[in-house]
Amino acid sequence: MREIITIQVGGFANFIGSHFWNFQDELLGLAADSNNDPVFKNHFLNMDVLYRTGETPEGISTYTPRVVSIDYQGSLGSVCSHGTLYNQISPVPSPVFTWRGRLSTHRSEPHKKNLFLRCLDEEEHGASNDIDHEHTESQKELRDEDVIQCLENGVQFWTDFSKVHYHPQSLYELSGLWMDAQGFDNYGIGKDVFSEGLRGEAMSDRLRFFVEECDNIQGIQFVVDDSGGFSSVAADFLENIADDYSSTPVLLYAVRSPSSYMNSTTRKRTISRDLHDSISFSRLSSFCKLLVPVGLPLLSKSKASTYLCLDDQKPYHCSAVYAAALHSLSLPFRMELHGPTANLSCVSGSSDINSIIQMLSGQSRQNMVAILDAAMPAPCLIGSLAEQPLLSNLQPLTPEVAEEEDLQSLESLVIHGVLQSGGHQASVSEVEETISAAYGNAMPMPRFSHLSVALCPLPIPLPFPSIFNYAIGKRGELLGTPALDLPSKGSLDVSSIPMAVRLRNSSAVLPFLLNRLESLRSYGIRQGAPGADLLRSWGFGKDELEDIGEVLSNMVAALDPGSNLTSDSD
Known part of the structure; x- marks a missing residue:
């Protein structure tokens, strides 16, 4: 067993996680139904890598994600923090009889379940016993359309579209930290959250619960919304993880929603935002072997969304795209190649987290920043091997990267x-031959490329948003050029899509690094820097800032040895 534990910290990270686990749940359901496409029945993916088996006090078997989710208090909407499988009741604090003053009680109304969650409850409890099969199917079709409409217009919490049962140790709300993204928008405001009120201990205990039941953990998949105070919470948590599990590699996705880029309306806020970006990146990258920045300022306008119809204001939409990419990247970590030789015809290129990190780093020991590219959906293979559009359709989901090709890049490609x-x-074999020919005839070949291939496409579950262009077919095939004036499609029209994703260690990430280095120097280190007082209020002294600047300079120099970046703090 090569278990992976997933950690999700912050609002947008949990939106991505909700879609990610919906994909896994859909795969499990399709594999269990003998009437479905055999490609889902025999996908040769070991789901135990991500899931754990358990048992309720009543003796009922459970199969739940091995995940720790951390978010604001009140962020779970209508879902209980203990989940729904174990029927635990939150303990009521004992009354304090030594207080003689007045008491006031503040109580909020519980959130009601939306139509999607109510339909899930009905299905699980067998509420429908209609004998008329045609009538039942007709009713279900109408109900599914209503559910989709409900989600498109009414998602407020990431739990609103989650169809997964969670273990009681998985969902953690930061006590006393109520949901207010506007007031929790920089690194400094979250710096004491982890250490206050035993929160850090509670988070570490939940992680320990999952670690201790693993036979041979291969790594931690960590997703953090690094656009605000949760970056600081994650950095402190990662520091604890580095101390307690020093031999366990961490693959860190630093994610952002398009709306997080829209807060810098004044110069003061711009300085705060740029300094946050520099500090957040440097702190997070120091506690993981591989950091992958994910999240474009205008995802809907990017080349990555050529065949998608997105609303940048809806986290429900944008998180679905990033979750699809993370799902695809995770496939090599759970491919089964040790069974019959027939398995080799279904999957190829199995790996684990540590091997991917070592491949992309070129065996270097230093921490690394990788670029994420995706083609969603991936185009069909065409007859001429020299004219394949597959590789050229890969577009970055990492912000601030250069478009120039880097012949010294290292990459891990999953199709x-x-x-x-x-x-x-x-x-x-056809995919492998196509990629080999494309690199040999048309595309510049990177210094090293590792290819993983699986037959199983990305399944599209019911709560997936209606973001597919009308030019996409039932199985994700491209039917023509994108049509902007036609309605978008969702899970009722598209059952699955092919995917191609890539992680690459490339000098194309230099603009991302240089922007953070220059912001730190201009606003925080140079004499009279306008953000010096702000950084002091965040707990960063001059010496520490210069150390951070040195680390960033070294990261730039590693990708661009010809650069002459000397400290200019005087």
Whole structure:
């Protein structure tokens, strides 16, 4: 067993996590139904890598994600922090009889379940016993359309579209920290959250619960919304993890929603935002082997969304795209290759977190920043191997990267569910041959490329948003050029899509690094810097800031040895 524990910290990270676990739940459901496409029945992915088996006090078997989710208090909407499987009741604090003053009680009304969650309850409890099959199917179709409409217009919490049962140790609300993204928007405001009120101990205990039941943990998949105070919470948590589990590699996704880029309306806020970006990045990157920045300022306007119809103001929309990419990246970590030789025709390129990190770093020991690219959906393979559009359709989901090709780059490429031009499933060997030919004939070849291939496409569950362009077919095939004036499609029209994703260690990330180095120097280190007082209020002294600047300079120099970046703090 090569278990992975997933940690999700912050609002947008949990939106991504909700979609991610919906994909896994859909895969489990499709594999269990013999009437579905065999490609889902025999996907040769070991779901135990991400899931744990358990048992309720009543003796009922459970199968739940191995995940720790951390968010504001009140962020779970209508879902209880103990989940729904174990029927635990939150303890009521004992009354304090030594207080003689007045008492006031503040109570908020519980959030009501939306139509989607109510339908889930009905299905699980077998509420419908209608004998008329055609009538039942018709009613279900109408109800599904209503559910989709409900989600498109009414998602407020990430739990509103989650169809997964969680273990009682998984969901943690930061006590006393009520949901207020506007007031929790910089690194300094979150700096004491982890250490106050035994929060850090509670978070560490939840992680320990999952770690101690693992046989051979391969790593931690850590997703953090680093656009505000949760970055500080995550950095402190990661520091604890580095101390307690020093031999366990951490793959860190630092994610941001498009709306998080829209807060810098004044020069003061711009300085605060830029300094936050510098401090957040330097702190997070120091506690993981591989950091992947994820989140474009205008995802809907990017090349990555050519065949998508997105609303940047809806985290429900944008998080679905990033979750799809993270799902695809996780496939090599759970491929099964030790069974019959027939398995080799379904998956290829199995790996683990540590191997991917070592490959991308070129065996270097220093921490590294990687670029995430995606093609959603991936195009079909065409007849001419020299003209394949597959690689050229990969577009960055990492912000502030250069477009120039880097022939010294190292990459890990994952492709799954790809179709041939006739709509038939492309075999693993056909995909491998196509990529090899494309690099040999048309595309510049990186210094090193590791390819993982799986037949199983990305399944589209019911609560997935309606973000597909009308030019996308039932199985994700591209039917023509994108049409902007036609309605978008969702899970009722698209059942699955092929995906291609790539992690690459490339000098194309230099603009991202240079922007953070320059912001730190201009606003925080140079004499008379306008953000010096702000950084002091965040707890950073001059010496520490110069150390951070030196670390950033070294990261730039590692990718661009010809750069002449000397400290200019005087």
